[in-house]
Amino acid sequence: xxxxxxxxxxxxxxxxxxxxxxxxxxxxxxxxxxxxxxxxxxxxxxxxxxxxxxxxxxxxxxxxxxxxxxxxxxxxxxxxxxxxxxxxxxxxxxxxxxxxxxxxxxxxxxxxxxxxxxxxxxxxxxxxxxxxxxxxxxxxxxxxxxxxxxxxxxxxxxxxxxxxxxxxxxxxxxxxxxxxxxxxxxxxxxxxxxxxxxxxxxxxxxxxxxxxxxxxxxxxxxxxxxxxxxxxxxxxxxxxxxxxxxxxxxxxxxxxxxxxxxxxxxxxxxxxxxxxxxxxxxxxxxxxxxxxxxxxxxxxxxxxxxxxxxxxxxxxxxxxxxxxxxxxxxxxxxxxxxxxxxxxxxxxxxxxxxxxxxxxxxxxxxxxxxxxxxxxxxxxxxxxxxxxxxxxxxxxxxxxxxxxxxxxxxxxxxxxxxxxxxxxxxxxxxxxxxxxxxxxxxxxxxxxxxxxxxxxxxxxxxxxxxxxxxxxxxxxxxxxxxxxxxxxxxxxxxxxxxxxxxxxxxxxxxxxxxxxxxxxxxxxxxxxxxxxxxxxxxxxxxxxxxxxxxxxxxxxxxxxxxxxxxxxxxxxxxxxxxxxxxxxxxxxxxxxxxxxxxxxxxxxxxxxxxxxxxxxxxxxxxxxxxxxxxxxxxxxxxxxxxxxxxxxxxxxxxxxxxxxxxxxxxxxxxxxxxxxxxxxxxxxxxxxxxxxxxxxxxxxxxxxxxxxxxxxxxxxxxxxxxxxxxxxxxxxxxxxxx
Numbered sequence: 001x002x003x004x005x006x007x008x009x010x011x012x013x014x015x016x017x018x019x020x021x022x023x024x025x026x027x028x029x030x031x032x033x034x035x036x037x038x039x040x041x042x043x044x045x046x047x048x049x050x051x052x053x054x055x056x057x058x059x060x061x062x063x064x065x066x067x068x069x070x071x072x073x074x075x076x077x078x079x080x081x082x083x084x085x086x087x088x089x090x091x092x093x094x095x096x097x098x099x100x101x102x103x104x105x106x107x108x109x110x111x112x113x114x115x116x117x118x119x120x121x122x123x124x125x126x127x128x129x130x131x132x133x134x135x136x137x138x139x140x141x142x143x144x145x146x147x148x149x150x151x152x153x154x155x156x157x158x159x160x161x162x163x164x165x166x167x168x169x170x171x172x173x174x175x176x177x178x179x180x181x182x183x184x185x186x187x188x189x190x191x192x193x194x195x196x197x198x199x200x201x202x203x204x205x206x207x208x209x210x211x212x213x214x215x216x217x218x219x220x221x222x223x224x225x226x227x228x229x230x231x232x233x234x235x236x237x238x239x240x241x242x243x244x245x246x247x248x249x250x251x252x253x254x255x256x257x258x259x260x261x262x263x264x265x266x267x268x269x270x271x272x273x274x275x276x277x278x279x280x281x282x283x284x285x286x287x288x289x290x291x292x293x294x295x296x297x298x299x300x301x302x303x304x305x306x307x308x309x310x311x312x313x314x315x316x317x318x319x320x321x322x323x324x325x326x327x328x329x330x331x332x333x334x335x336x337x338x339x340x341x342x343x344x345x346x347x348x349x350x351x352x353x354x355x356x357x358x359x360x361x362x363x364x365x366x367x368x369x370x371x372x373x374x375x376x377x378x379x380x381x382x383x384x385x386x387x388x389x390x391x392x393x394x395x396x397x398x399x400x401x402x403x404x405x406x407x408x409x410x411x412x413x414x415x416x417x418x419x420x421x422x423x424x425x426x427x428x429x430x431x432x433x434x435x436x437x438x439x440x441x442x443x444x445x446x447x448x449x450x451x452x453x454x455x456x457x458x459x460x461x462x463x464x465x466x467x468x469x470x471x472x473x474x475x476x477x478x479x480x481x482x483x484x485x486x487x488x489x490x491x492x493x494x495x496x497x498x499x500x501x502x503x504x505x506x507x508x509x510x511x512x513x514x515x516x517x518x519x520x521x522x523x524x525x526x527x528x529x530x531x532x533x534x535x536x537x538x539x540x541x542x543x544x545x546x547x548x549x550x551x552x553x554x555x556x557x558x559x560x561x562x563x564x565x566x567x568x569x570x571x572x573x574x575x576x577x578x579x580x581x582x583x584x585x586x587x588x589x590x591x592x593x594x595x596x597x598x599x600x601x602x603x604x605x606x607x608x609x610x611x612x613x614x615x616x617x618x619x620x621x622x623x624x625x626x627x628x629x630x631x632x633x634x635x636x637x638x639x640x641x642x643x644x645x646x647x648x649x650x651x652x653x654x655x656x657x658x659x660x661x662x663x664x665x666x667x668x669x670x671x672x673x674x675x676x677x678x679x680x681x682x683x684x685x686x687x688x689x690x691x692x693x694x695x696x697x698x699x700x701x702x703x704x705x706x707x708x709x710x711x712x713x714x715x716x717x718x719x720x721x722x723x724x725x726x727x728x729x730x731x732x733x734x735x736x737x738x
Contacts, residue, residue, distance in 0.1 A: 023063035104147035254388030262438030286331030329370035446484035536662030559590030
């Protein structure tokens with residue numbers, strides 16, 4: 001049949017436009033004979049259309065719908081050349097059609113209902129069987145009462161000669177149909193016929209930044225914690241959405257990192273933000289949310305979520321991940337009703353945050369990372385599943401973790417060959433027991449400053465000069481780290497309390513240390529909680545500064561806390577209870593911990609006259625001394641008292657695993673053992689003292705005896721023994737025989 005000159009017109013009815021056929025008059029083309037036509041203009045390419053006839057189409061006119069005219073760049077009344085087109089069924093059969101899909105009308109773009117791609121494929125094949133298709137062709141497709149727009153993105157022929165026909169093929173019932181969601185479209189596709197998002201395949205396939213190197217995270221000693229975060233919060237986001245949908249799995253929306261200051265919570269949150277292939281993280285400090293004007297604090301919370309909310313409405317489940325990092329989250333998320341005042345600002349902020357995370361209009365494209373060292377202050381509703389359900393404790397690093405942190409903070413020095421060969425990082429990890437990551441970083445900086453100071457000199461005119469060859473000579477050495485440990489970075493250590501050391505004056509001390517070693521092994525081997533009471537009369541040497549501290553030191557536990565009445569002078573009852581609770585909470589953060597509670601009767605505000613004790617503190621201690629630590633944590637508690645009778649009256653004695661009694665020095669042998677440990681008496685003087693007290697009665701605490709020995713240093717040599725014994729008799733510590 002010859003080429004006809006015809007005119008481009010409009011499709012006669014809306015229903016016929018949904019067929020995506022070029023509508024012709026029966027007089028021009030008999031649709032039982034001519035199934036497809038080829039259309040061309042004087043200056044444009046050729047387009048193949050499937051045809052259908054209708055009597056309302058004027059002769060010599062072809063009716064096109066809006067999308068057909070747009071694809072072929074046709075206008076009303078334009079003259080076109082039309083000729084029949086015959087498909088080669090052997091070589092132009094389509095094996096696969098990939099279609100980009102979106103809503104036809106913008107008002108439909110707010111719907112989030114899922115569309116079954118398998119049902120769409122069946123409907124497509126039913127409507128467009130034997131239709132011809134070309135790449136770039138646009139179609140209108142009605143499905144479930146919604147008008148969709150389809151664009152042919154890719155065609156795959158069943159025969160290798162398919163491309164010889166200009167990439168034009170015919171669809172049959174066995175053709176595979178795949179739907180790809182168009183860029184920025186909110187349509188939610190499910191099913192096996194669903195492809196990838198056009199132009200966003202990498203984002204859909206991986207939530208992780210493809211350029212991210214896990215070895216360069218700069219987070220040491222937190223491998224276990226990071227693995228837990230990855231498993232709970234990110235594993236579900238790595239798999240394709242259809243897999244997650246079949247599981248019925250919901251993504252985690254919130255992570256809470258809690259633990260002592262300086263342990264790496266903020267650093268880990270920042271690195272997580274960089275690691276994710278998501279929007280630029282929003283980092284906000286909790287106090288920045290609060291505003292003195294009514295409603296402004298709540299508005300600040302809404303502003304944080306505004307961008308995620310807008311994208312959720314526009315793209316639905318295909319929205320990118322928005323990360324919000326809350327530092328000091330306890331400042332704005334305190335338990336509702338716990339903050340005094342009539343404004344209720346804190347409560348409103350918590351309510352606003354809860355509604356955004358998991359309220360009626362919940363957001364599914366957010367990940368909130370909160371950080372705090374006061375988990376107990378945070379509203380419980382925020383921590384339930386569906387909100388900040390992943391709670392990771394960031395505690396003090398182990399020796400392996402400290403070694404990793406040392407490697408991280410000395411990397412630049414090692415790369416630039418400015419770390420001396422005598423610096424052993426494994427040794428440094430042992431030295432820094434009980435250090436946080438921030439304290440180790442501070443130690444490295446202090447060592448660097450010490451090394452730099454060696455090259456700074458003051459000249460004759462009192463001007464500071466720097467050695468011009470510093471760059472070549474400068475090396476950070478082992479002695480610099482030792483100097484920093486001794487003078488700059490000083491966490492509380494047992495040596496502070498054991499200043500004189502323990503004097504092994506006899507069998508009671510040896511037995512006491514043996515009992516302490518056994519109890520330490522019990523705590524270490526799985527008893528969970530072991531509590532020891534070291535008791536004895538005043539000045540018997542059982543204080544934290546002596547035997548109790550020695551027991552703690554011998555335990556070799558990595559984390560030790562000191563609870564002393566000296567640190568709580570002037571505290572109210574409630575403040576004292578909170579402080580004691582904090583000691584125990586901090587201890588729970590390490591696998592092996594030891595708490596020393598000195599002068600427990602002083603903590604209880606015991607007094608022989610007037611109000612005798614604080615019941616609130618007593619109840620707090622009774623609870624904490626019997627409460628087992630969390631799973632996997634071991635706690636050794638060593639308490640001291642010189643008022644055992646008081647504890648018996650308060651019914652505290654029974655809660656201790658073991659009670660160790662420290663007696664007074666009562667024999668000549670014990671006295672001589674102490675004198676030999678000091679420099680105050682010569683051997684002949686010690687022998688003379690032994691003869692004098694051989695038949696006497698001795699009863700003195702080690703602490704008081706050391707004071708008397710120290711005082712004897714100031715007596716003259718000739719009368720030292722006499723005056724020393726006279727002082728002991730005068731103070732009624734010694735009763736000499738006749």
